[in-house]
Amino acid sequence: MKKFKCWLKIREFDIIENKKIEEFKEKLMIRNLNRIIQDYLRPKRLAFGKFIWDRKIKKENVAQENIIESENIKSILFLRYDGKIGDMIINTLMFKAIKTQYPHIKIGVIGRGATRDIIKNNSYVDVIYNYEKNNKKIKKLAGEIKKEKYDLLIDFSEMLRVQQMMLINLIGAKYNMGLDRKDWNLFDIVYSKPKNMNHISDLYIEILKKLGIKEIEGAYDLQIGESEVENARIFLGKVGSGKKIIFNPYAASKHRSLNIEKIEKIINYILLEDNVKIILLAHGENYKNVEFLEKKYENKVYIPKSKNIMEVGAIIKESDLVISPDTSIVHLGTGLKKPLLGLYRMDNEGDSNSTIWGPNNKKSGIVWAKGTGKKGEETDINNFSMNDFKDAYKKLARE
Template sequence: MIRKLNRVIQDFLRPIRLELGRKIWDKKSEKHLELIKNNRVDMSRVKSILFLRYDGKIGDMVINTLMFREIQKRYPDIRIGVVSRGAATDIIKFNPHIDIIYNYKKGKESELASEIAKENYDVLIDFSEMLRVNQMKFINLCKAKINIGLDKKDWDLFDLSYEKNYEKHITDMYKNVLNTLGIENPNLDYEIHTGMIVKDEIKRRLRELGNPESIVILNPYAASKHRSFNIEKILEISCKVLKDSKSMLIFIGESSKKSEIEGIIEVLGDRDRVKYPTLSGILEVVELIKHADYVITPDTSIVHIGVAEKLPMTAVYRLDTGDNNSVVWGPNSPLVKQIFSKDIAAIGEEADINKFDIREIGV
């Protein structure tokens, strides 16, 4: 009851805070119209671009990698900086198209913005659908010459705005941004660089597993329990993989799920073919996925990692309820079979992803 009341209060206060924050931070002390030509950035004058990816979302960062490559390919002398947070930073840790990564910490926006302002960035690109007050403040204090944002036509803080088409894949939006930077017909493939230490570590782990000839990776878990496979479904999927293929079945999942996964392996009773290696960080997960022949996952960042590695997959989604999530954030790859839970959520509840037929899963 207290939690529900607090949510109601926060929902009431949010628009008030946002309106107040905008009155304070939605402004720009200096406009650099010389950098804008025909509603695009005049790239002949640009020496540096800053990307804001402070949401910490791994999948979003994976998709964003296409932009870093395409910009450097077209403009090799432009300096690229990225503001990132959490595990998403590891996705770009070894990216050769990025010159500097800034670590974003909530509550420390002023200090980081002051550091960035000294770099005098020509262009700042933000991807937020809704700016929180601390983000407005951060963008204002970064003092880039040109700020570009999503649906920000009526903002003083932003000089250029781009749109998101909710009927198309998210890469269409990134293509629009690249178009604003004078890049036509970009390559929309994602890429992840893991580094030699991680590559060698995963090779060592695979040797310990007997260098299996074929691997199926099962990722049962998502950030929400409503988007994660339950134990019954995990067992059904596992039995299908073991029956329909000769592959080794490898589970991936956070260490907090270790006891649950080990219990599942015990029930399956085939420790020679079913494994759960302890992995350290998202890059080891990426490198292990590179060695897989097939991946099975709910709607998570693993979908986008698998697409980056051009792997065949089965990706399980809940039915769209007006947000078109399965299109906008779907796999966008002919190698991926997208299947859907048939559960329809009651009002105020979330749909269960486990209401699908495992016979739809390919191996």
């Protein structure tokens, strides 16, 4: 009888597990089908959006060089509605360069989410607008900005989505400037990527040159607020003395985030050194995955509960080395002039990710994840050699 009951339980477990597997397969099929449908509809949706919103009375003989003086530009609006923190960090070099040569120019920036925290204390930015993915809110925002009568709008998108086309159209800036937009009525001024672009910042420097900016430092300009500095000071007081290593194991993509096994291997290696403290960056669900490490490595590993990205920046500013697979933290560390070890996938033919989005930092090293991912997927960042990591870490420590 006991054997029979045991068999029933096993059978019941098998049925439940098989059901879960079938449900997972069904969800996966639906997700793949949805992706196929979206890929099919996207170009049609974009073409229709362009037909509706690509409308503007273009000015004749608009200058394509030395634009600020040639067209008497007194206000510039930067569009950064993509929510990419790293891009906004690099944009800060533009704000400083423009205001240094032309202090009278008004600079407005449209940002989304955490990108606005990057510039909320930036003395070179006059106005920050909040972008939300909602047609009603976009129209309201465009109406408010239109009243400001901007002379020049600069868009950084490689692919314009319909909501973004609508926003640019409704803002009604005197001149619109965009990347490779020769076949658009909406854009008066066009810029292109430099032929030998070694880093994404080269593109922004190219735009500054077209505007007529003569002196360009090229360094990011990160300005941290007093409250962020104070919160960081309180946290670092708990960390105490010792060499401080910032270790960020996570990125926006699952393929660029480290698994717990790799995280612990890196922690164990770093802690071989005496008097070292590891500050582990993790938020939300990622925090839940690693919070046990604070207890496991008590008084050695600390996880800050930062309120925003610039509070993280304030902690990084007081650190000795930054390790990250995420370009946001890579650029943040670069902007704060910190030695940096980046984790990147190996560039394959036609791919220059680690070059274009690399540290751009003389005090930096890169460890590459080798191999190729599944069809249509990135290489798993965990496919890097710990020996390569150790060599790069030692080299930075020596320098």
